[in-house]
Amino acid sequence: MAKIYTYEDVAQHSTSEDAWIVIDNRVYEVTKFLDEHPGGEEILLEMAGADATTNFLDIGHSDDAMKILKTRYIGDIDPSSKPIPKKVVETTSSETKGSGKLASVIALICFVIGYYLLN
Ligand code: HEM
Known part of the structure; x- marks a missing residue:
């Protein structure tokens, strides 16, 4: 069974030492991938601890990117949890x-x- 996390849980992981990201209601642990990201560490770190679905889809990531994403999967978002807007x-x-x-x-x-x- 997949682990279930809330957006509050995910928000606790928003640093370069500990970065989670939500895409399509799934939670990904991306700490080790940050400096390998072809689109740059900064852009990914900006979304750490939050829902990056729109940003991820807007870029039009390749199938390769989807494959990498799958290897980082750690669980699902609690359906009753609501996204927390990232502080501007x-x-x-x-x-x-x-x-x-x-x-x-x-x-x-x-x-x-x-x-x-x-x-
Ligand atoms: C864990 C999630 C992510 C993975 C595994 C990932 C993976 C990749 C990969 C493999 C590429 C190379 C191009 C491709 O194959 O599509 C790429 C490029 C890129 N990504 Fe990501 N990405 C992730 C999240 C994000 C997010 C959240 C953003 C935006 C906030 C982003 C922005 C970009 C940009 C701007 C490029 C460069 C595109 C270009 O130069 O043409 N990525 N990413």
């Missing part, structure tokens, strides 16, 4: 911080130039 990484705040820093540096340079011009 917030990039805007750090970008604003970055440009704020740049603005202060420019303001400081203007101030110094202005100071020397006036004296």
Whole structure:
């Protein structure tokens, strides 16, 4: 009998040392495959701990990819469990911080130039 996992269980495995992924209600352990993935480690790690069905199908993976997938199968998703949306990484705040820093540096340079011009 296949092991049954919830999306909460899968979400506990979202790091490069321990990565699970859900495709079509099946759970796959992909830790060792991360650095072998022809599409890159990053993209797969981004989906670790979550449902990657849409992303996996959108790429149009080959039969070879399906074969690799089968070797990583560890169990099924509990049908009553609901997918947990992956947290979107917030990039805007750090970008604003970055440009704020740049603005202060420019303001400081203007101030110094202005100071020397006036004296
Ligand atoms: C355990 C799951 C996965 C397996 C076994 C797998 C396997 C593979 C394999 C064998 C390839 C080479 C091309 C092919 O044979 O289709 C590939 C390419 C690729 N995969 Fe995956 N993949 C997995 C999950 C994912 C996911 C979740 C994503 C997207 C988030 C993804 C994105 C890509 C991309 C972008 C390429 C490159 C396509 C290209 O350069 O043409 N893969 N993958």
